[in-house]
Amino acid sequence: MTNSFRHEPDGPDTADAAGLQRRTFMGWVLAGATLTVAADLGLAQKAEAVVPSGPQVADLYDLEDAQTDSALPTSQLITIVINEDGTASFEMPRTEVGQGIITSTSMIIAEELDLPIDKVKVTMAKARQELAFNQLTAGSNTTFSTYTPFRVAAAIARQQLLEAAAILLGTQADRLITTGGVVRDTLGNEITYGDLAIEAAKQVVEAVEVVLRGEEKFRVIGKPQNRLDSRDAVTGKKKFTTDLQIKNALPTMVCRPPTHLGKPVKLLNTSAISRMPGVTHVAQIPTGIAVRAKTFGQCIDAVRAMKVQWEDGSAANESDDTILEELRAAEIPMLVPEVPGLAKTIETDCVFAFKSSAALEPYAAIADVRSDKATIWAGIKSPIFAQNQVAAITGLPPTAVTVNVITGGGSFGHKLFADHIKEATEASKAMGVPVKLMWHRADEPRQGRLHPMATSRVRATILAGEVLSFEQRHTSVLTDFEHGFGEILTNVADELPSQLGNYTLSQSVFALTQQMPYNFGVLDQLLNETVAPGDALSERFSTGSMRNIYSPDVCTAAELTVDKLAKAAKMDPVKFRLKYLKDPRVKAVLRKVAEEGNFGRKMAPNTAQGVAIHKEYKGCTAVLVEIDNRPATVNRDLGPETVTGPRVTKVVLAIDAGLVINPRGLEAQMQGGIMDGIALTLTSSNHFENGRFLEASWDNYFYTRQWNVPFDVEVHIMDTDSKTPGGGGEAAVGSTAAAVACAYARATGTNPTYFPIQHEKPLAFKPKSFVPPVPPSPTNGLSRTY
Amino acid sequence: MPKQTFILNGKTTTVNVADDVRVLWVLRDVLGVTGPKYGCGINVCKACTSHINGKAFNPCSVRVGDLKPKDRVTTIEGLAKTAPGDLHPMQQAWIDLDVAQCGYCQPGQIMAAVALVKKVRREGREIEESDLDSIRNICRCGTYVRIREAIQQGASQM
Ligand code: FES
Ligand code: FES
Numbered sequence: 001m002t003n004s005f006r007h008e009p010d011g012p013d014t015a016d017a018a019g020l021q022r023r024t025f026m027g028w029v030l031a032g033a034t035l036t037v038a039a040d041l042g043l044a045q046k047a048e049a050v051v052p053s054g055p056q057v058a059d060l061y062d063l064e065d066a067q068t069d070s071a072l073p074t075s076q077l078i079t080i081v082i083n084e085d086g087t088a089s090f091e092m093p094r095t096e097v098g099q100g101i102i103t104s105t106s107m108i109i110a111e112e113l114d115l116p117i118d119k120v121k122v123t124m125a126k127a128r129q130e131l132a133f134n135q136l137t138a139g140s141n142t143t144f145s146t147y148t149p150f151r152v153a154a155a156i157a158r159q160q161l162l163e164a165a166a167i168l169l170g171t172q173a174d175r176l177i178t179t180g181g182v183v184r185d186t187l188g189n190e191i192t193y194g195d196l197a198i199e200a201a202k203q204v205v206e207a208v209e210v211v212l213r214g215e216e217k218f219r220v221i222g223k224p225q226n227r228l229d230s231r232d233a234v235t236g237k238k239k240f241t242t243d244l245q246i247k248n249a250l251p252t253m254v255c256r257p258p259t260h261l262g263k264p265v266k267l268l269n270t271s272a273i274s275r276m277p278g279v280t281h282v283a284q285i286p287t288g289i290a291v292r293a294k295t296f297g298q299c300i301d302a303v304r305a306m307k308v309q310w311e312d313g314s315a316a317n318e319s320d321d322t323i324l325e326e327l328r329a330a331e332i333p334m335l336v337p338e339v340p341g342l343a344k345t346i347e348t349d350c351v352f353a354f355k356s357s358a359a360l361e362p363y364a365a366i367a368d369v370r371s372d373k374a375t376i377w378a379g380i381k382s383p384i385f386a387q388n389q390v391a392a393i394t395g396l397p398p399t400a401v402t403v404n405v406i407t408g409g410g411s412f413g414h415k416l417f418a419d420h421i422k423e424a425t426e427a428s429k430a431m432g433v434p435v436k437l438m439w440h441r442a443d444e445p446r447q448g449r450l451h452p453m454a455t456s457r458v459r460a461t462i463l464a465g466e467v468l469s470f471e472q473r474h475t476s477v478l479t480d481f482e483h484g485f486g487e488i489l490t491n492v493a494d495e496l497p498s499q500l501g502n503y504t505l506s507q508s509v510f511a512l513t514q515q516m517p518y519n520f521g522v523l524d525q526l527l528n529e530t531v532a533p534g535d536a537l538s539e540r541f542s543t544g545s546m547r548n549i550y551s552p553d554v555c556t557a558a559e560l561t562v563d564k565l566a567k568a569a570k571m572d573p574v575k576f577r578l579k580y581l582k583d584p585r586v587k588a589v590l591r592k593v594a595e596e597g598n599f600g601r602k603m604a605p606n607t608a609q610g611v612a613i614h615k616e617y618k619g620c621t622a623v624l625v626e627i628d629n630r631p632a633t634v635n636r637d638l639g640p641e642t643v644t645g646p647r648v649t650k651v652v653l654a655i656d657a658g659l660v661i662n663p664r665g666l667e668a669q670m671q672g673g674i675m676d677g678i679a680l681t682l683t684s685s686n687h688f689e690n691g692r693f694l695e696a697s698w699d700n701y702f703y704t705r706q707w708n709v710p711f712d713v714e715v716h717i718m719d720t721d722s723k724t725p726g727g728g729g730e731a732a733v734g735s736t737a738a739a740v741a742c743a744y745a746r747a748t749g750t751n752p753t754y755f756p757i758q759h760e761k762p763l764a765f766k767p768k769s770f771v772p773p774v775p776p777s778p779t780n781g782l783s784r785t786y
Numbered sequence: 787m788p789k790q791t792f793i794l795n796g797k798t799t800t801v802n803v804a805d806d807v808r809v810l811w812v813l814r815d816v817l818g819v820t821g822p823k824y825g826c827g828i829n830v831c832k833a834c835t836s837h838i839n840g841k842a843f844n845p846c847s848v849r850v851g852d853l854k855p856k857d858r859v860t861t862i863e864g865l866a867k868t869a870p871g872d873l874h875p876m877q878q879a880w881i882d883l884d885v886a887q888c889g890y891c892q893p894g895q896i897m898a899a900v901a902l903v904k905k906v907r908r909e910g911r912e913i914e915e916s917d918l919d920s921i922r923n924i925c926r927c928g929t930y931v932r933i934r935e936a937i938q939q940g941a942s943q944m
Contacts, residue, residue, distance in 0.1 A: 098888025098927050226884040233889030234877040234896060236821025236862035243820035251815055277804055295803075295811035300827065360825050360833060360926040361890045409823075409890030410926050441826040638920070664884055668929070672887060675928025698831045698924045707919040709930040777808050778829050781847030785838060786905050 025148070027156040028077065029206045034084060034197035035160055038077040039153035041093065041134050041146070080109065080153045086181050086194030088115055088157065091125040094146065095137040095381045097359075097408035097415055099729045100665035103227045104143060105150060107661055111220040112154035112213060114178040115193065117228070127383035127403035136416075137381035143661055143725040144618065148212075155210045164200035165191050215659070215723060224664035229407075241364040241378055241406045242438055249366045249434040250280060252427055253299035254288040255306045256447050258770035259691035261313035261542060264288050268307040276302050283430035287447075290427040292435055297777060300440065304772040315540040316691035320453070323530075323688065324351060327455045327475045330530045334459045336469045336522060343463040344568055348456075348561040350752075352553040353685035353759045354477075354693070355451040356701055357546035358444035361409025367424035368434035373400045378421050379408025386418035393425045412676075413546040414449050417480075440774040442696035445686055451546035452477035453688075456557035460520065465569040467580065470520035470561070474554055478529045479506055480543045504532065510550055516558060517615045518580040525554070547673070548730045551616055552680050555734035556741045556755065559612040563742050573611055573742070574599050585720070586613055589622035589654040592716055597624035597652035606630040607649075610743025614735035619657040619726030623674075623735040625710075626650040627743040638707055641699035641765045643758055646747070648678050648740055650712040655731055658722035670715040670732045675704040677736025681744065683708065685759045696768040696775065702758060792853040794819070795864025805851025810834050812850045813861060821862035821893045825924065832923035835894035835901075836861045842901030862893035865900065875943035876900050879936040887927035895923050895933055903941045913941050 027039040081089045090109060096102045106120040113120070128135060134145075162173040165183040168191060169176070176183050181193045215221075232238040257263065267273065267289045273282050278298030282291050291302040315323075365378035367390075374394050380386045383403045391398040408415050424437040439448070454476035461468045503511060510527035527550065531537040566576035574594045581587045590613050593599070599609060606629045613622045629646040636644040651674050660666050683702035687694040695701040737755075745752055754760050768775045787802040790812070801816055810827075813819040813836075822845055825833030829847040836845055837860040838853075845859075853859070865874045873881070876896050886892045898921055906913055918934050925933065 098890075100887070226881065227886060229889065230881045230884060230886055233886035233892050234862075234880045235866065235873070236893050238889050239820070240823075240890060242814075242824070245818055251811075278807075295807055295815040296824065296827075297807045297811035297815075358926075359888070359890070360823075360831065360924060361888070362824070408888065410888040412926070438824070441828070441831070668884065668887055668932070671931045672928035675930060697826055697828060703924060703926060704928060704930070705924060706921045706930055706934075709919075709934070711915065713931045775828050777827055778847035779806075779849050779852070781809075781829060781844050782838070782852060784829065784847070785841040785843045786901055 024209050024211050025152040026207060026209050027152050029156070029160055029202045029208060030079060031203050031205060032081065032201050035082040035157060035200040036079055037153055037156040037160060038079045039149045039156065041078050041131065041149045078149060078153055080157050082157055082161065082193055082197045082200065084194050084197045086192050087119045087121050088113055089121045089123070092122050093125045093128065093131050093135045094142045095124060095379070095383070095405055095408065095415070097137070097379060097381065097411035099669060100227055100662065101142050102229065103225060104661040104665055105146070106228055107220045107225055108147060108150045109154040111218060112151045113158050115181045117220065117225065119181055124405040124407070126405060127387040129384055129387065129398055131384065135384050144727060147725050151212050152210060155212055156208055159208065159210050160200045161193055161196050164196045168199065221661050222663070225662045226664060238407070240361055240409050241366060242436060244366060244377055244406070246366050246368070246377060246434060246436065249368065249436040250292050250294060251296040251299050252290055252292040252424070252435040252437040253296065253303055253440060254285065254290050254423060254437070254443070255303040255308060256288040256443055256773045257310040257313065258773065259310070259313040259316045260447065260693055261540065262316070263311045265309040265311050268309060269305070273302050273306055276305060281431040281433060283427060285423060285426035285430060287423055290423070290430070290437070292427070292431060292433065296438060300774055300777055303440070303774055304776065306772070313540070313691055314537065318688065319690055320353070320688045323453050323477065324455070326530050327453065327477070330528055331455065331457065331475045332473055332526060332528050334471045334473065335524065336459060336461060336471060343461045343468060346460045346462065346561060346564045346568060348458040348557050348564065350456050350553070350557045350560070351754045352454045352456065353754070353756065354453045354688055355546060355680065355685055356445040356695065357413040357449050357451060357544060359408065359410030359412055359414055362439040362441060362444055363414070363420035363448065364436070364438040365420040365424035366434065366436045367421070367428040369394055369425055369428040372396070373402070374425065375402045375404070376421055376424070377404045377406050378424070379406050379411070379415050380418060380421060381411060381415045382418065386421045389418045389422050390425045393422060394429055413451070413544050417449055417544055419449070441698070442768060442774045445695040445701050446693045446773070447542065449542050449544040450686060452479055452541065452543045454553050456553050458557050458561040460561055460565055462565055462568050467520045467565055469522035470516065470518065471522070472525040472554065472558060474510065474525070474527045474550060476527065476529050476550070477541060478531050478538055478543065479545065479549065481505055481509060504529070513549055513551060513616060514554055515615045517583050517586050517613070517620070518562070519582050520580060547676055548733050551614065551730070551734035552677065552737040555612065555614050556681065556738045559738035560741055560745060563745065572600060577611070577613065581613070583615065583620070585656045586615055586620045586622070589613065589620055589656055589718060592654035592718065593622045593624040593652045596654070596714060596716060597650070599624055604630070606747055608743050608747035610739045610741070610746060612735045612738035612742055614731070614738065616734070617727030617731060618724060619655060619731055621653060621655045621731050621735045623732070623739040624652045625736070625739045625743050627740065627747050629744070629747040636707065642707070643683050643702045643764050644707055645682060645758060646744060647708060648710045648743070651710050651736065652714045652716070653732055653736070654716040654718060656718040656720050657728050657731065658720055658724045658726035660717060661725060663717050666717060666728045667715045669728045671713055673730065673732025674713060674736045675709070676733045678708060678740055679704045679756070680733070680737040681740040681755055681757065683756050683758045685756050687759070687763065692770055694763070694767040700765045700767070702764070788851065790850045790853065791855040793856070793858045795860055796867060803850060806849050809845035809848045809850050809853065809859070813845060819861055819863060823890055823893060825891070832898060833891050833894040835897040835923065837897060837901060840904065842898055862897060865897065874900065876936070876940035879940035879943070883932045883936040883939065885929050885932040885936050887929050891923060891925045895925065898923050899933070899937045899940060903937070903944055913937060
């Protein structure tokens with residue numbers, strides 16, 4: 001008998017043949033033309049704190065728990081519909097931005113429903129107010145928080161199909177089996193799900209219970225699966241926001257101020273602009289002057305021709321140096337004094353420059369604002385937040401606002417915010433017509449969301465080879481969590497560990513994400529920000545998280561310090577870490593990379609290895625890199641505005657992510673995160689000068705490019721007993737950034753203190769004009785063919 | 787309004803649009819051919835990479851008035867038809883190696899890869915690491931490792 005279908009009316013647990021405890025879950029069959037089932041999205045198991053001695057907050061209860069718990073009391077139903085063509089439809093309350101969650105969600109449903117994966121149709125739900133905190137895609141939380149509810153819904157659908165088939169076949173449901181979307185009895189009779197879809201439909205809502213199938217029976221989950229949208233992606237069929245043809249939504253762009261977050265006072269040549277070729281509308285909106293035209297090219301021409309009177313942004317007199325001074329002044333002192341005598345004090349003091357979280361797809365949103373309703377199409381990870389913003393701007397009730405969620409061309413933190421949606425709404429409202437609003441590339445690093453500048457200081461003491469204390473003080477320009485993290489934490493305030501009582505929101509997020517998994521005696525990590533939310537200066541910068549919130553910077557400073565401690569203890573960096581690491585899972589990933597990457601092998605002069613570990617989101621990673629800092633590599637000349645520099649030649653990463661839904665997808669996330677980590681340490685940053693960010697192009701903002709890519713990248717996914725899926729989207733970034741920093745320090749024999757390394761070098765590009773704010777469109781493309 | 791004529795994905799195409807509109811906007815905003823993506827508009831990111839007469843070019847940096855009636859413009863939508871089979875071998879390699887993450891850069895990556903392989907073949911060589919290093923197409927999702935593998939596989943079938 002299969003144990004995947006069973007009624008257990010009493011008691012929360014049932015034991016299966018193997019003696020495993022298995023929970024019974026409750027769900028619903030809804031009224032519908034075809035079988036429609038529902039589960040409560042808040043089913044994710046509540047995080048339980050076991051209290052060992054002296055752990056950090058995030059060891060007990062981390063950001064994923066906070067996000068997951070916030071879902072519990074408020075969540076509503078997610079539904080699966082079985083269609084007459086044998087497919088199953090599901091509207092996922094999360095946003096695909098490239099991380100592969102449509103594929104992994106389809107796998108989860110295919111698994112429990114016994115349906116081929118190509119018959120599972122997952123789309124993205126429009127903004128649903130009643131989902132409250134449960135429609136936010138952030139913090140690598142998707143799989144962790146949705147795994148159980150999605151499985152329950154699919155299992156109920158299968159159970160209902162079996163019951164309907166049993167009646168038709170004159171047998172009992174537990175004598176039937178399901179495979180590939182077909183129900184079979186022992187005599188060889190078959191009925192497809194499609195044929196059962198109407199038969200199994202109900203007229204009234206009915207509560208049912210279901211037991212999930214055992215993990216040992218998984219045939220889809222845990223097997224490598226290619227992305228379901230890969231064919232569309234390689235044939236040009238995959239549609240992003242600006243690819244949509246929405247009637248009358250013409251291209252729209254915004255002429256922006258020269259200073260960061262400056263404001264328009266007025267357009268001085270309105271009539272000249274209105275008469276330009278293709279231009280249909282011009283309107284002032286809070287962030288600049290919007291222009292709508294037949295093509296984006298004509299918008300660019302109009303933006304360049306605008307004469308605008310601007311008001312400066314509130315950081316107009318600031319630069320990298322003055323912001324750094326401000327950070328220094330805000331740093332909180334260490335507790336452990338520089339101990340005189342035998343103990344040795346190890347200090348690290350790093351600066352991390354501003355970084356742009358822009359994706360390759362620029363911010364883009366379509367808005368159609370009418371007097372009685374508004375409709376939005378956009379890549380957005382916080383659709384309910386966006387819906388509320390649109391309601392506030394238009395004066396419409398949120399119920400009159402439809403937010404269609406479109407697959408995003410990358411996010412990295414950018415699409416948590418509704419900046420693009422707000423602007424499109426303002427423009428459509430002011431112009432009285434639908435708009436397809438897109439940011440120019442130059443707008444992104446200059447006016448878009450930034451990871452804030454920060455310093456991270458560490459003081460550790462070591463006596464006779466034993467680490468006595470390890471303190472870290474992270475000081476940062478304020479990070480904006482406006483998009484919903486804030487509400488989540490407020491919502492679960494009662495559940496949060498009491499240590500967070502006096503913390504600001506950012507400090508809480510910091511405490512919920514940072515884990516130093518070493519036994520380093522007195523251990524303490526604290527965050528401080530230069531201004532408090534709500535202060536006059538809190539709106540100076542457009543900030544946000546960026547493929548991790550604090551971890552890459554914190555991890556880099558911490559792991560550089562661990563290397564110094566190892567040196568002081570005269571131990572090799574891997575052995576030293578293994579000696580002090582608390583968690584066997586972290587030790588295992590570190591051992592894995594040391595072994596696979598042949599740690600300690602003899603390296604040529606000016607080349608070196610580096611290792612680092614990182615623990616976050618219920619999982620952990622270790623990374624080993626090799627870096628080449630030989631002049632022939634560093635000085636490669638690949639043309640103007642092309643940063644070569646030291647090259648990471650090899651990366652070996654191991655991850656323990658708990659239960660893995662799609663190893664192929666997880667590997668892709670690791671490979672991508674590795675590229676981010678390399679850029680953070682070596683090349684990618686924004687320079688701030690007199691209120692202006694200088695970068696305006698991908699040849700100014702030096703994200704990893706092919707000439708920076710390691711020749712050899714290995715990803716090892718650890719076998720684990722964990723039944724809980726951990727987060728993957730961000731896991732590789734911090735440990736890679738840190739390992740590259742450690743390798744760079746070793747290869748150069750220096751103590752790097754400013755990241756990325758490139759930031760302090762002479763500017764590798766000529767800054768583009770600020771007035772006009774976007775560069776001209778070149779005309780010489782035909783002389784650059786190959 | 788001047789009439790602009792060129793061959794788009796095998797079909798002679800005529801549009802009414804001013805000479806100095808860049809080809810990218812003619813494709814995307816006028817003709818609704820949205821495979822080539824905008825990522826910078828200044829010939830840097832290479833997301834719009836397409837082919838002109840079989841060679842890679844960036845339509846964000848070419849005035850439509852500079853196209854001649856005989857010029858063959860191929861976008862990602864027309865690539866499959868330039869080779870036997872259902873998909874171009876480079877597209878198949880991209881699928882086999884599961885390259886795309888968000889997918890925004892990938893039309894441009896594939897078009898660049900095909901042109902690069904043809905270019906080194908014209909030079910009498912096969913793809914080397916230094917050729918892969920020379921690719922300027924940005925992928926902000928960091929799919930570079932799989933792109934490198936896919937180009938090798940795609941080239942072997944071209
Ligand atoms: S949009 Fe054409 S190269 Fe970037
Ligand atoms: S796949 Fe997202 S930019 Fe390349």
